[in-house]
Structures are given as structure tokens and as C-alpha cells.
Amino acid sequence: SYELTQPPSVSVSPGQTASITCSGDKLGDKYVSWYQQKPGQSPVMVIYQDAQRPSGIPERFSGSNSGNTATLTISGTQAMDEADYYCQAWDSRTWVFGGGTKLTVL
Amino acid sequence: QVQLVQSGAEVKKPGASVKVSCKTSGYAFTSFDINWVRQATGQGLEWMGWMNPNLGNTDYAQKFQGRVTFTMNTSLNTAYMYLSNLRSEDTAVYYCAKSAVDTFDYWGQGTLVTVSS
Numbered sequence: 362s363y364e365l366t367q368p369p370s371v372s373v374s375p376g377q378t379a380s381i382t383c384s385g386d387k388l389g390d391k392y393v394s395w396y397q398q399k400p401g402q403s404p405v406m407v408i409y410q411d412a413q414r415p416s417g418i419p420e421r422f423s424g425s426n427s428g429n430t431a432t433l434t435i436s437g438t439q440a441m442d443e444a445d446y447y448c449q450a451w452d453s454r455t456w457v458f459g460g461g462t463k464l465t466v467l
Numbered sequence: 468q469v470q471l472v473q474s475g476a477e478v479k480k481p482g483a484s485v486k487v488s489c490k491t492s493g494y495a496f497t498s499f500d501i502n503w504v505r506q507a508t509g510q511g512l513e514w515m516g517w518m519n520p521n522l523g524n525t526d527y528a529q530k531f532q533g534r535v536t537f538t539m540n541t542s543l544n545t546a547y548m549y550l551s552n553l554r555s556e557d558t559a560v561y562y563c564a565k566s567a568v569d570t571f572d573y574w575g576q577g578t579l580v581t582v583s584s
Contacts, residue, residue, distance in 0.1 A: 409570035
């Protein structure tokens with residue numbers, strides 16, 4: 362079965378740029394979505410189709426996808442961005458999620 | 468505005484079954500798939516399958532085949548997830564999520580299902 366691999370944790374200082382990676386075989390051939398989940402809340406989609414940002418999501422969130430790696434980038438990270446982030450892709454009639462990355466802003 | 472409102476928390480014994488509802492509003496219910504995703508405490512997201520409310524067809528993740536059933540009531544704009552033969556490992560928050568193009572754009576608030584003797 363297809364697997365998406367994320368680092369368990371990423372730390373960033375306020376105002377700096379955070380990058381969260383998601384790796385999978387030929388991931389660049391698939392569309393990737395990213396979800397933000399804060400404690401006790403439902404996931405919120407922040408990026409879809411690799412790099413599209415839905416309305417209401419701040420411009421500091423951006424995405425890219427090439428080769429075997431997709432990346433979620435948060436520029437000028439704020440304390441409110443501290444959360445778990447999950448990548449997602451479709452493969453062989455199955456939606457697959459990455460294991461999640463805990464972003465700490467300190 | 469689009470909303471997906473799920474039924475309340477459930478406590479079940481091992482071997483029992485549970486039915487979770489997902490009432491939608493703010494969009495054409497039959498125009499978009501509904502997915503079900505679960506999350507055990509402190510763990511990641513796990514996709515269970517999807518349902519097409521227009522055609523009524525479904526597809527289930529291999530792990531859940533034989534134990535899960537998705538149904539709907541189009542007159543109520545509501546989707547249902549039925550999981551049988553519950554075991555302790557099924558203790559989790561269950562989410563419904565509306566499909567959009569290549570993504571899930573709206574999620575329900577989640578329903579905690581606890582399986583305990």
C-alpha cells in the first residue's frame with residue numbers, strides 16, 4: 362500500500378519560515394492536500410492541489426510538490442500556527458494520509 | 468455556509484455496533500462525495516472510505532471491508548456510518564468530510580466512539 366512519510370516534529374521561531382515535508386513514491390505525479398489540526402478541533406484544509414490556497418487561509422501558507430516530496434511552507438510563522446499538519450494524496454482508489462507533523466513555535 | 472454536524476458521543480461494548488450520523492447543509496448534498504475518517508487518541512488520520520450520495524455507491528478501505536457500511540438519507544441531507552463488531556482498537560473520533568476537487572474541504576466536528584467493557 363502507498364505510504365506518505367512526514368517528520369514527527371518541526372520547530373520554528375516566531376516570524377521565521379517553517380517547512381514541513383511529505384515524501385512518497387512519485388508523489389509529484391499526484392495532487393497533495395495539507396490539513397492543519399489544532400488540539401480538540403477538526404482538521405482544516407490549508408492547501409489543495411499541491412499549491413492552491415482556499416479562501417480564508419492566510420497568504421503565509423504555501424505548498425509545492427515535485428519528484429518524491431511535497432512541502433508545506435509557512436512564512437512569517439505565528440504562534441497561532443502551532444498545530445499538527447497532515448499531508449494527503451490519492452493512490453489506487455484510496456485516500457492516504459501522512460503520519461502528521463507537530464509544528465512547535467517557540 | 469457549508470456545515471456538517473455529527474451525532475453525539477457513543478459508548479459501546481466490544482462486539483456491539485455503532486451508527487454515526489452526519490447532517491449536511493449549505494450545499495447540494497448529492498453533488499459531492501462524503502468521506503469518513505477516524506483518529507485514535509494521539510494518533511493520525513485514517514481514511515475509512517467514501518460514499519457518493521447521488522448514485523449511492525460506496526468504496527471502503529480494505530481494513531474496514533466487511534465491518535463498515537455507509538448509507539444516506541437524501542431527503543434529510545444526512546450521511547451515516549455504521550461500524551459493526553466493535554473492538555477496543557475502534558475507540559476513536561470519527562469524522563465525516565465533504566469532498567471537493569482532489570481534497571476534503573469541510574469536516575464535521577467529530578464523534579467520539581468509546582469501546583469498553
